[in-house]
Amino acid sequence: MTKSLIAAGFLLFFNFPLIAQNCLENSKIVPPVLSENARKTYETKLAEARNDFEKKPNDADALIWLGRRTAYPGNYREAIGIFTTGIEKFPKDARFYRHRGHRFITIRCFDEAISDFSAAAKLVKGKPDEVEPDGLPNERNIPTSTLQTNIFYHLGLAYYLKGDFKNALKAYRNCERLARNADMLVATKHWLYMTLRRMNKTKEAAAAVAEVRDGLDIIESGDYEKLVRLYQGKLKAEDLLSELGADTNNLGNVSLGYGLGNWYFYNGEKEKAAEVFRRITGGNQWASFGFIAAEAELNRR
Numbered sequence: 001m002t003k004s005l006i007a008a009g010f011l012l013f014f015n016f017p018l019i020a021q022n023c024l025e026n027s028k029i030v031p032p033v034l035s036e037n038a039r040k041t042y043e044t045k046l047a048e049a050r051n052d053f054e055k056k057p058n059d060a061d062a063l064i065w066l067g068r069r070t071a072y073p074g075n076y077r078e079a080i081g082i083f084t085t086g087i088e089k090f091p092k093d094a095r096f097y098r099h100r101g102h103r104f105i106t107i108r109c110f111d112e113a114i115s116d117f118s119a120a121a122k123l124v125k126g127k128p129d130e131v132e133p134d135g136l137p138n139e140r141n142i143p144t145s146t147l148q149t150n151i152f153y154h155l156g157l158a159y160y161l162k163g164d165f166k167n168a169l170k171a172y173r174n175c176e177r178l179a180r181n182a183d184m185l186v187a188t189k190h191w192l193y194m195t196l197r198r199m200n201k202t203k204e205a206a207a208a209v210a211e212v213r214d215g216l217d218i219i220e221s222g223d224y225e226k227l228v229r230l231y232q233g234k235l236k237a238e239d240l241l242s243e244l245g246a247d248t249n250n251l252g253n254v255s256l257g258y259g260l261g262n263w264y265f266y267n268g269e270k271e272k273a274a275e276v277f278r279r280i281t282g283g284n285q286w287a288s289f290g291f292i293a294a295e296a297e298l299n300r301r
Helices: 003-015 018-026 036-055 060-071 076-089 094-106 110-124 147-162 165-178 182-198 202-210 222-231 237-244 251-266 270-281 289-300
Strands: none
Touching: 036 060, 060 076, 060 094, 076 094, 094 110, 094 147, 094 289, 110 147, 147 165, 147 182, 147 289, 165 182, 182 202, 182 222, 182 251, 202 222, 222 237, 222 251, 237 251, 251 270, 251 289, 270 289
């Protein structure tokens, strides 16, 4: 990345409200644990993104991918600087708010994330949705989310992490309305169910997942589907706990573990829930949503 872009991105940080500056400066960053092959892939893709941006410095897509590729190896503050530059250059492009908001969640700046996703939601209101390409393609190389589902999904998450379940519910209802495939559906239903249970809306929570039929064509949200089946009474918590085991060093187990811990929590087994949350935060998936949520639960305790 060019030095001028770095300077421009970080210069804009000083135009943020003081609370945002403090969060950016004081947040702890834990780099992801990567295999040698993964690290080489990330470095290669980042070099390609830098080269593309240098050729097309006024292209929004090139800047978006530079920011995304910068974040994957764990350079979260630098990525936020790039997306901030994008907001300055392309203020009506919701993608920059959407991706900066994601990285604000990563570094635990939840208020800033809410502000960004709210701004993105206003920018896409009344516009047709669009498929969002994956930076890390799944096994079928089929994207499972869209710009608008990602905006509301992450907005709901940011509110949820703050314990603002009322606003999280509104966001997840919007995401549910926009979901167009099985992966997005089960992921949204999972968070929607957990939100409703935290609001003591047990019957409404059950109704929310009752319509999720068996035999869905799931590409990458298998752990969320298992949790939905738990909520439907088709799987047992004990079986999922055995499946989880002691390994919380992979993304799938962290997602499964947080949902399972939450299940214990709102069914009255709070110490068992805390045990699962501690197991998750003892692993190495620091940037994953399940880890961040488990961390938030323990902090609230």
